[in-house]
Each structure stands twice: as C-alpha cells, then as structure tokens.
Amino acid sequence: MKYDVIIAGAGIAGASAAYFIADKGFKVLLTDVKPFDRAGDKPCGDALGKHHLDELNLPYPQGSELEGIVKGIDIYSPYEDMKYRVLGEGFEINRVEFTKRFIKAAQDRGADYLPETQVMKPLVKDSKVMGAILWSRNKGSWEVSSRLLIDATGMSRALVRRLPADWPIRDEVRPQDTNVAYREIRKIKEPPEEPEILRIYVSKEKAPGGYWWFFPYSLKDGLVNVGLGVQGGKGYPHPKGQLYKVINERPEFRDSLVIESGGAAVPTRRPINTLVWEGIAVVGDSAYTVNPIHGGGKGSAMLSSWCLSRALEEGPSSDVWGTNDLWGTNKCYMERYGAKQAALDIFRYFLQELSDDDLEYGMRKKIIKEEDLNTVSLKGDLELTIVDKAMRLLAGLRRPSLLIRLRGVAEYMNRVKQLYMNYPDKPSELNDWVKEVKNLYNEFTAKILK
Ligand SMILES: Cc1cc2nc3c(=O)[nH]c(=O)nc-3n(C[C@H](O)[C@H](O)[C@H](O)COP(=O)(O)OP(=O)(O)OC[C@H]3O[C@@H](n4cnc5c(N)ncnc54)[C@H](O)[C@@H]3O)c2cc1C
Known part of the structure; x- marks a missing residue:
C-alpha cells in the first residue's frame, strides 16, 4: 500500500503532525515503537506555555x-x-494523555496508527526517499511506499542518520x-x-x-x-x-x-539548517526545535509539524514531495520560532561561560531586568538599549567587562536573528546561507567569548 505520509515516532511532534496532515485529507500512517499507553512518554518537566496553543489554535489541556x-x-x-x-x-500537562489526544484526532481523520512498530530505515531511490522499511514483532519486516517520510523519532533521528552524508538534512548535533x-x-x-x-x-x-x-x-x-x-x-x-x-x-x-x-x-541549539529534503522531513527534537535556554520543546515541536502540514497543502509536484515543494516549511518555522531560537542559542553560549559569581552579580544589579527578561525569552530580543541603559547606570562598578561582553552578545543576537528571518527563498541558496551562519557564530565565539 502507498501512503501519502509515513510518520516515524508518535511523540508530541509525530502525533501532532499526524493530526495536522490527516486534517488536510492526506492518507497518513503513524508508527511508534512504544505502545499506545506510553505515547509521548519521554521524561519531561511537563511545562507548556499557553501561547504555543494559542498560536496554533489548539484547545487547552483539560481533564x-x-x-x-x-x-x-x-x-x-x-x-x-x-x-x-x-x-x-x-x-x-500529562504528557501521555496530551499526546494521545492528537493520535485519536488523527485516527478520527482517517490516519492509520501502528504502535509497537519500528521504522527501520528509509528507502532511497534515485536520490529521493520513496518509503520505509517497517518491523514489528508479529509481522517481521515489510516495505511501505510514501510520498513523504517524516522522521519524528526525537534525539535518535533514527531515519535521517541513515541518509547519504551529503544531504543537508543530516546536519548533526554536537554533544x-x-x-x-x-x-x-x-x-x-x-x-x-x-x-x-x-x-x-x-x-x-x-x-x-x-x-x-x-x-x-x-x-x-x-x-x-x-x-x-x-x-x-x-x-x-x-x-x-x-x-x-x-x-x-x-x-x-x-x-x-x-x-x-x-x-x-x-x-539545545539553533534549529536544523533545513527541515526538509527530497521525500523526507524532520520535526520536533529530530529538527532541533527545542528552546536553547530553558529546554522546552513541546510547543515548538507542534509548530514545526504545523508548518510542515501547511507546506503539503498543494500536494507533491511529482511522485514524492521534493525539496522545492516542501521549502515553505523552513520559511514558516524560521520566521515564527527558528530565528528567536538562533538568537537564544547565542545567549546560551554566553550564559554557559559565566561563573556563579558573575550570574549572582548580574542578577543582583539587575543588569537585565525582570520585564526585559520576558522580552528576551518570548522574542529572542536583547535590545541594545537595555544593555546601554545598564552600562550607564552601572558605570564605575565592578566587572565592566561583563557589561561590555553583554553588549556584544546583544549585537550578535540581533544579527543572527536577522539572518534567520532572511532564510533563503530557494534550496539553491542554502549552502551560502549555512556558510554565513557558521561565519557569524565563529566570529561571535572568537570576539565575545574568548
Ligand atoms: C528531562 C527533560 C525535561 C523536559 N522538560 C520540558 C518541559 O517542561 N516542557 C517542554 O515543552 N519540553 C520539555 N522537554 C523537551 C521535550 O520533552 C521534547 O522537546 C519533546 O518531548 C520532543 O518531542 P518529540 O516528539 O520530538 O520527540 P520524543 O518525545 O522523543 O518522541 C520520539 C518518539 O519516536 C519513537 N521512536 C524512536 N525511534 C523510532 C523508530 N525507529 N520507529 C518508530 N518510532 C520511533 C520513540 O518511541 C518516541 O515515542 C524536556 C526534556 C527532557 C529530557
């Protein structure tokens, strides 16, 4: 049987993708190695900001x-x-019940769901992903064709890890x-x-x-x-x-x-360079959608799945959804969350370098105030005016170098954010953009962290 979409992994990213995509009328197969009563059961702090649900027009958790x-x-x-x-x-939230909500809603919209079923590897033909090999204890292994395979297997990235090394979707995370x-x-x-x-x-x-x-x-x-x-x-x-x-x-x-x-x-880094490639996509932790500062990833995982579902609306231009067909996913995700994530990634580098004494001092002197912290956390904006104000107020105090470095951090946060807001319009521009991102990070590390 051929599915429009096969999704490997029924955590919050895969389950919400199944719901959003089945809701658009596509034939979806959702699988997970776990049984239904453990869906979405990754150890978690279980905190979820209301704004994530508001943005996607999803009902609040209840019961x-x-x-x-x-x-x-x-x-x-x-x-x-x-x-x-x-x-x-x-x-x-109760992470299992909350995830089950999406699985049930996807099934109500015609999706097939196979718990306790592992997606073993992607099927690559003519430089495109055309399906996957599945395995279960009862059935052994079998092949299923698809127009799109989604890797929602979390940090393990069980499928994209098996793709050719030069596919940009491989973009691997450093420990x-x-x-x-x-x-x-x-x-x-x-x-x-x-x-x-x-x-x-x-x-x-x-x-x-x-x-x-x-x-x-x-x-x-x-x-x-x-x-x-x-x-x-x-x-x-x-x-x-x-x-x-x-x-x-x-x-x-x-x-x-x-x-x-x-x-x-x-x-806990900036998002993956591209969430999509020929016949395959990544969402959630597989796409590094977690907030680099606080580590919350459920809201942005759902957003990545929603962005992908929107890009599918027009259907594939050939036998599979190719990179061009899927490109809107990247633009959607980077503008709505990825740009902020990249800016916060810069802030993370800085915070991880600070000593406890520096942090205590910074908070005691309210170098960044509570209300400003809210802006940093919600938008990824550390406005230069905030830092400049602090520099004027605190002139003559201990640790001027902390403030000078913080000013540099604010500048690089803004520059990185702009770069992500100007994410390439087409796949052919990706390589140059990735080089620019790397250069900017290297420059930041050399000038501000050292
Ligand atoms: C300790 C901790 C605390 C956290 N606290 C918070 C918090 O308070 N708030 C928040 O928003 N986020 C938090 N996070 C992050 C959040 O848990 C993750 O970002 C989120 O769960 C990612 O969802 P996911 O669906 O992408 O991945 P996962 O939840 O990891 O789901 C992946 C699924 O894929 C399945 N799978 C794997 N391989 C295969 C395969 N080959 N075939 C089929 N299925 C497969 C797995 O069984 C799993 O169900 C926390 C994370 C940790 C570790």
Whole structure:
C-alpha cells in the first residue's frame, strides 16, 4: 500500500503532525515503537506555555490531560539571594494523555496508527526517499511506499542518520549543544507555597551548563516534578547524582516519595539548517526545535509539524514531495520560532561561560531586568538599549567587562536573528546561507567569548 505520509515516532511532534496532515485529507500512517499507553512518554518537566496553543489554535489541556495551572516562573540566582519572577500563563500537562489526544484526532481523520512498530530505515531511490522499511514483532519486516517520510523519532533521528552524508538534512548535533537531564515526579509532605509558580535554580556548581527545577503540579496536591540538566559533551557529572545532592540538602524533599523517574537528552541549539529534503522531513527534537535556554520543546515541536502540514497543502509536484515543494516549511518555522531560537542559542553560549559569581552579580544589579527578561525569552530580543541603559547606570562598578561582553552578545543576537528571518527563498541558496551562519557564530565565539 502507498501512503501519502509515513510518520516515524508518535511523540508530541509525530502525533501532532499526524493530526495536522490527516486534517488536510492526506492518507497518513503513524508508527511508534512504544505502545499506545506510553505515547509521548519521554521524561519531561511537563511545562507548556499557553501561547504555543494559542498560536496554533489548539484547545487547552483539560481533564486527564491537565496536571496543573502555571502563572509564572521564579528564577533563582546561584546563591539564591536573588529571585526574578517572570509572569506568563501555561500548564503542567500529562504528557501521555496530551499526546494521545492528537493520535485519536488523527485516527478520527482517517490516519492509520501502528504502535509497537519500528521504522527501520528509509528507502532511497534515485536520490529521493520513496518509503520505509517497517518491523514489528508479529509481522517481521515489510516495505511501505510514501510520498513523504517524516522522521519524528526525537534525539535518535533514527531515519535521517541513515541518509547519504551529503544531504543537508543530516546536519548533526554536537554533544556540547545538548543537555542531559534527569527528573523525578515526587509526592512531597508539605504542598508548596504558590503551587502555580514554577521554580528554576541557576547554578554552575549544581547544574553546570543547565539548571535544576521544581515544578509543582498545582492540581495534584503535593505532587512535584523535580529535575536537573547539565550541558552535554563536557564531562560534567551525571545529572541524577547532582539532583540527589540538591534533594538531600533541602527540607522540602524530606520523606518525599518517588512516583516516577527517568532521564533523557535534548538538543539545545539553533534549529536544523533545513527541515526538509527530497521525500523526507524532520520535526520536533529530530529538527532541533527545542528552546536553547530553558529546554522546552513541546510547543515548538507542534509548530514545526504545523508548518510542515501547511507546506503539503498543494500536494507533491511529482511522485514524492521534493525539496522545492516542501521549502515553505523552513520559511514558516524560521520566521515564527527558528530565528528567536538562533538568537537564544547565542545567549546560551554566553550564559554557559559565566561563573556563579558573575550570574549572582548580574542578577543582583539587575543588569537585565525582570520585564526585559520576558522580552528576551518570548522574542529572542536583547535590545541594545537595555544593555546601554545598564552600562550607564552601572558605570564605575565592578566587572565592566561583563557589561561590555553583554553588549556584544546583544549585537550578535540581533544579527543572527536577522539572518534567520532572511532564510533563503530557494534550496539553491542554502549552502551560502549555512556558510554565513557558521561565519557569524565563529566570529561571535572568537570576539565575545574568548
Ligand atoms: C528531562 C527533560 C525535561 C523536559 N522538560 C520540558 C518541559 O517542561 N516542557 C517542554 O515543552 N519540553 C520539555 N522537554 C523537551 C521535550 O520533552 C521534547 O522537546 C519533546 O518531548 C520532543 O518531542 P518529540 O516528539 O520530538 O520527540 P520524543 O518525545 O522523543 O518522541 C520520539 C518518539 O519516536 C519513537 N521512536 C524512536 N525511534 C523510532 C523508530 N525507529 N520507529 C518508530 N518510532 C520511533 C520513540 O518511541 C518516541 O515515542 C524536556 C526534556 C527532557 C529530557
């Protein structure tokens, strides 16, 4: 049988892609190695900003999909002397129920769903992907043809990894552009104060290159999601051991009960150079759509799937959707999120270099104010005026070099963002654009970080 679209992976990216694409009337096959009752069950902090759903016109989580309401986030300085409160509405979701919603909605629109089925490899003929080989315990392996194969297999990128090395969609992630995280869901004795506020603790000593978090499920008395992430590729200690150091020294976790535990990695870099190529596309973690600063990836995974579904509307111009047919996916994603992601990637490089003393100092002196932090986080804009204002106010204080570097960071964030907003109009311009991106990153690293 020939499908219009085969999707490997029914996490939030693949499941939402199945829904968006089946909704346009295409014949979809969605598969996952996991069974239905574990759909979307990647270890997660489970936080989802409301704005992601508003943007895609999706209903808010409700009933069994909802674990808590979020009103804002407190960000604590390394020595916890300072706290920034960033207000913003969102949810703590039940990731499995929330993902199942999309699978069911896709099935209602005619999609076929095969749980416990692995997509083994893409079928490449005449430099195009024409289908895939599937495998299940009951059936063994078999071939299925498609006009488009979507790799939504998360960080493993199980299909694109098997494509020819010179296909730009291979664009591989460096270990230092990942974050390795471990989290537990715990029942604590005393329900936290202000359960609708999430807490993030930035500390190079405890969570090098990342942070540790305490996210209450406000609708589930005393249930909290607590985890810690460290930058990959640096030889930092395992996040589980680091998290236990935190948990063991804090009274709020005394006599708490572990309900669930697990760890995983996320890409925390700018988006992939192209989400599409001949007969194949990537969405979600496979396309590096995660926010480089806070590591949230569910909202942007859904956005990448939505952008792809829009590009499919006109149908393929030949037997498969070719790169030209699919190119609108890149423009859509880069303009709506990728450009901000790339700017935040620059900010991440800078933050990961700072010492705890620098961070404590920066937050105490409010070099970037709470309200400005909101703009940085929502838009990826660190406006030069903000930094210039801080430089005037803080002239003569310690650490002028911190401010000078921050000014450089703001400049490069703006330049990178512009480059992504001007993403190439056609595939033939991709190579030159990628070179420009690399040059800009190299220049930033040489001038500002060193
Ligand atoms: C500890 C931690 C905390 C996080 N906290 C948050 C948070 O609070 N908020 C947020 O928004 N994001 C968070 N993230 C990131 C978020 O979890 C991911 O960005 C998101 O789940 C990615 O979804 P995905 O569908 O792309 O990938 P995945 O969820 O990894 O799904 C991939 C799916 O593909 C399947 N698969 C793999 N190989 C094959 C194959 N060959 N054939 C068929 N199926 C296959 C897998 O079984 C899996 O179901 C966190 C991540 C971690 C690790």
